[in-house]
Structures are given as structure tokens and as C-alpha cells.
Amino acid sequence: MTSITGKQDRVKLAIQSQPLLGTKQPLLLEVANNSELVTVIRDICGQWAVSNPEQYALKYAEPAAGHATAKFGYITESNRQHLKNGDILTVAKLPTLAAKDIFDKICSTGEEKKTAMAGLVSLSKDYEFALEFISLKGVQQLMAIVEQCQLGSAADVDILMSLSEAFQELMQHNIVSWEALTENFVKKLINFIEMSNETPQNFQPSIVSMCLDILQSTMGNSPKFYELVLKHITINKVMPFLDKPHNEVKRTTLAFINVMISKAPNKEAVFKELHQFAMHLKDSVLSRFNLEAVPREIAQELYVYQCHLMNQYESRMKQKFIPGDTQMEEDLHLLPARAFQDDYNSRSKSVTEGQWKQLGFLKGNDPRQELMESPPGILALDCMVHFAKNKHDLYSRFVLVHAENMCPFAYASIALTKVLCQIFRVGEPPIELAHEFIPLIVASEDPLKDLFVVTIQLLLKTWKEMRASVLDMEKVMVVVTKQILTLLQSSTATLTTFDVLKTKLFELTYKKIIEAEENSQLLDESVLKSKPVQELSEAIRPEIVELVKQERLRHLVEGATFPKIGRRGRDQLFCCRLSPNYKMLHFGDISGEQVPPLEALDKKIPVSEMKLEVGMVCPHADKVRRGGGNQSLFSIFYEDNEHLDFIAPNETVYNIWVDGLSVLLNRKMTSKAAEEDIETLLNMDLKLRLLDIENVSIPNQTPTIPKEPLDYDFFYKLLD
Helix, strand or coil: CECCCCCECEEEEEEECCHHHCCCCCEEEEEECCCCHHHHHHHHHHHHCCCCHHHEEEEECCCCCCCCCCCCCECCCCCHHHCCCCCEEEEEECHHHHHHHHHHHHCCCCHHHHHHHHHHHHHCCCHHHHHHHHHCCHHHHHHHHHHHCCCCCHHHHHHHHHHHHHHHHHHCCCCCCHHHCCHHHHHHHHHHHHHHHHCHHHCCHHHHHHHHHHHHHHHHHCHHHHHHHHHHCCHHHHHHHHHCCCHHHHHHHHHHHHHHHHCCCCHHHHHHHHHHHHHHHHHHCHHHCCCCCCCHHHHHHHHHHHHHHHHCCHHHHHCCCCCCCHHHHHHHHHHHHHHCCCCCCCCCCCCCHHHHHHCCCCCCCCHHHHHCCCCCCCHHHHHHHHHHHHCHHHHHHHHHCHHHHCCCHHHHHHHHHHHHHHHCCCCCCCCCCCCCCCHHHHCCCCHHHHHHHHHHHHHHHHHHHHCCCHHHHHHHHHHHHHHHHHHHCCCHHHCCCHHHHHHHHHHCCHHHHHHHHHHHHHHHHHHHCCHHHHHHHHHHHHHHHHHHHHHHHHHHHHCEEEECCCCCCCCCEEEEEECCCCCEEEEEEECCCCCCCHHHCCEEEEHHHCEEEEHHHCCCHHHHHHHCCCCCEEEEEEHHHEEEEEECCCHHHHHHHHHHHHHHCCCCCCCHHHHHHHHHHHHHHHHHHHHHHCCCCCCCCCCCCCCCCCCCCCCCCCCC
């Protein structure tokens, strides 16, 4: 049976037995979503003649060897909505009993302890088990075991491997604070790293990876332990690990360095140390891989490292020029000194207005004003100085041909630096799970300035091709941006040197960019507006609308927190969640901002009895109006004119909840966000479907269907 919202009311499951219950015949059950799990377990134990059903729980069965699964752990009332037809479950000990059993065994000695450690790794992934194991002071016991281990003992090494993985799994549940780790435990891990580095026979790839993994997590979550680790382990001490032929050691070393950079209170000091590291990274990592097939985990860390390299320019990007600052003034006057060596008076440092204009400053009487914009801030001056110092001949030619090409060097440099900051996301955090790094950047000591040297030459070339003037600078920058992005969107793995970058960029002429843009626009507009595609669009629209509806309902099931009306203080919040079967809205007061489990919310509203009001007609609108605040208001009315009043923290939450509640009431989703989501998904779906007919013309009219034949007595000639 299926409810009006499309959710099945029952789910078909397979139930397996575990060795602890003896040999039992597997069961096929059809379980109602509204039946309590306690009742289901009691029924299963009854069919198997197993006593004490209160000591057991349901959990996902272990996958067969060689098969991975995204589902694991215990089934609870709060996560049972994820059950699907065909899921295979097993009856296991309650998390409380399983945790006590494992804890007792790891406190023992011999083979029993080793077996328990191996079992702890898989069990620790489950939140319910982790909660019980931690309550028994299991994490403290694991740290005590580590403190007693020695690298010279093969038995200890085996225990360390199982223990470290279980420890990481337990800590990822965020039940125990990283600040709660003991200093002796952290020092022991540091000692393992130092011994592995100093004595080759002590190097164990698995142990080094384990220690670096735990230490980087500790540094990332505890300022106290960050300082402790940094006293003993520097970048120079872990660099030799990159030379080892073990990918996991390389990955954890890079991850350790990334955390060291991201959490450093003084990032400038860290980046100075990285100059030596750049060359080491090129020799030990980049030269040892086919750059088009770098292992994904290592590529992710290299991408994060690349982001840290680019973010070292953030402070300069945000810093405006300070008139009178000694260093800034010296850098500014270095530009005319390098360009007009014969005419520049180094003692008086006097520069004429004409010379400033020849350098490309539009305000020749005060060039400092043009360096006040942030971004790119003083970083634009840094790039110009770098170009003038390191590419003096190119710099001189650029400035001297200004009169011929009318391309103002300083003005163009400021605009280009701003574009480079945007393209390479200076000042922004790494994108989660991204893994596309650019080899020439991670191997450079000063990547953004080196990129500037290449792209300023590209800008001048494009300027000439466009026959541009100063008034066309914005158009030129659009083309240059497109040239850079077009190259980066192809294969970044081939960009191994800045000479290669220059060659490939120069191949993307202004003419090629314009032709590509025109073809792309023509294709999108003509194909998507054609009659057959429009008919296809209307045919698949209901499916897309239903997809957006289900997405809104999933957000309601996950729940959200809202401020209580008329209450003061940050902790005056309530939480609201939709039940997995879409029949009840659960709500209740909470003390923090984290969404609690469904069963912790003691009040309910039947969906069938609720009414929705939005905007200033809501009962709490007057209170909000007096407060002069939020307009994202909606209310749910239920029995005897009771009402639950909401103030959404932002427009996104408001749109999701109003759309989701409208779906429950069989109304149309009215938000602009819903319409945008539908159109985005619809266009994406259409383009994916049209990939199969690329370069095939689509007729505007439906092809004529031939007339039917006079009869269907067809003759087939069989060939011998």
C-alpha cells in the first residue's frame, strides 16, 4: 500500500540469524511502518523460539565479502525511515550489551583481546554502539593501551592498527571532545613519528599513517594540542615521509601539513617554511605519479594544499595602499625606476604625471588612489613589482609600447589581479571533496604572482587582437577570464609548468573564444526552444516537480530549529520535524540548536488536521512588526484553533518549509526557489537527454507518417 505522498506504509525485509542464536531459518517479513520495533523483535524471537527478546535489537547484516554497502549499524525508531524493500537485517545483542562485552574483552589479554579489537572497528561506526561504549570510558581505555604499546613489538603493532581505526571512528561521532584526550596519549603518538623518522627499522607505514591521521584530527580540533604537536613535529620533520613509496603515508603526511597550515595562528611564518617544501613536493610526489591518474585521496589533499597556497595572498588582497608606508612607497616607486632607468632620479624619487600615466595609472597625479580598491588591494602592486623584477625586459616592452597599443599596464594589472583572485578563490575555504589540483601551482613558491606573469602577457595579446581602448577594459577582462577558465575546465593535469600554461593560453585566441561562445549560445537557444524539445519538456516536467516536492519533504523529515515567539535569550528555541510516514508533525522545546531525535519531541500535529497561513496574516505578525524584524513568517493551525508560529531564520529555510507544508496539503509550491529548482533540473535533464543526439538536427515539425499500405500481406524473399 502507498500513501497519498508516495511513501510506502509497509516494507519487506529479510531477517538473518547470528551464530549467538544458533542455526535459525531466515525469515521474510512485511513490517508496517507504524509498528514498534520492540514488537517486531518480539515476533521474530517468538518464531525462532529465542528467549529474552528484550536483550536483542535489529541491525543491518554484514555485506558479503567483496561487496560494499552504505547501510550499517543498529535500526532505531529515529532511523528506520531509511529501511527499503529488500534490506537484509540480522538480530544482534543490544548496543548496551555488545559494548559491555567488547569493553571487557579489550581489558583482557591474549587472543581474546586481539579479536575484540578487530570487532570494535566495525561496531564503532554505529552511533548507538559508540554512545554505549564511550559511556563505559572506552576511549580512555583505548588511549591507555596505546600508551603501553612499543614499536618493537609485532603484537603491539597489530593491536595499534585495529585500535587506531576504532579510535578514529569513535571520535567522528563527536560524543567525546578532542580536548578530553590525555597529554601522554598525544606525546606517545608524537614519539612514534619521531622514532619512525630517526630510525629506518622503526618505520612502519601503517603506524606512521595512523599517528599522522590521529594527530592531524587532534590539531584540527584542539588549540592546546596543536601547540604541543608543533613543538615536536615541524614540516621539515614530516617531509621525508613523502619520499616513501606508500600512498597512504603520502596522503596522511599531506593532510597533516594542511591542518598545520589551516590552524596556524601565524600563517606567514608557516608559508616561509613552505618555500623549501614546494620543491620537495615536486620531486617526491608530482614526479612519481601519472598526473592524470593521481590517487583520488592524494589529489584531494593536493587540492587543499593548493587552496592554502592561494589563501596566503588574502591579507594583501584585503590591504589597501597606505600613503606614507615605507615599504609600499618603495614598491610603488620601483615601477618607474625599472621602466625609466635613464630618466628616473633614485635620490629624489620624483616621477612626472606623464610617467605615471605611461605606466598605466589613469590618475597620473596620484597613482596611490588606484590601489585603494580591495580586492585586489596591495596585491596588485605586489604582482606588478614581481613582474618588473623577474621579467624586466618584458615589463619594459609592455610599458614602452603603451603609446602604440594604448593598453595601460597598471590599470590592466589591477583588473587582472582581481580576476585571478576570483578564479583561484583567494580567501575562500576549499570545496569539500574537490580533487582537481593544478600541478604548476602546488610546485610553485609564489604561484599567484607567477600566474600573473603569464596572464598579463595573455591580456596584452588579447588586447591587440580586440583592438581595444581603455574604455574596453571590462570587455577585455571578460575574454581573458573566459580564456583562463576554458583552459582550466579542460585537463589541468597537463599544466605542469608555466611555459606549458602560456603556450596553451596563447592558443585560445580571441577569435576562438568568440566562436565557441556563439556556437554554444546558438545551440542552447535554438535546440531548447524547438517545438520537439518543448514538448519533451512538458512531458517530463511532472516528474521533475515531484522530485522537488520529495526534496522539500526530506528537509521537513530532517527537521529544523526556530526561535520561540516572545521569548528572549538564545536558548529559547523549539524544533519541528515531520514523521517519516508524512502523517505527523512533531515539535517541542529544545535547549540547543541541534535537531534532536523524533522521539524526543513530545508534541504532535496530525497533517490531516492542519492549516497553513503565511506572511503578515499570521497571529504573531504584530509582535514581529513591533520588533521591526523578520518577514519570513508562517503558522500552522490545528485543533480548537491552536497554532504553532514560526519565524524562519532565513529565506532558504522559509521557502523549504512553506513549500514542504504546501505539498503535504496538496497545494502548489509557490516560492521562487522552487520554480528555479524545477527549471534548473528540467534544463539539466533535457541537456543530458540531448547528448545522445549531439550534432543531429532536430526538425521543427513532426515528420509525416506514411499512409498505411493497402494490405499487410508482405513478401519476404529468403536467401540461400
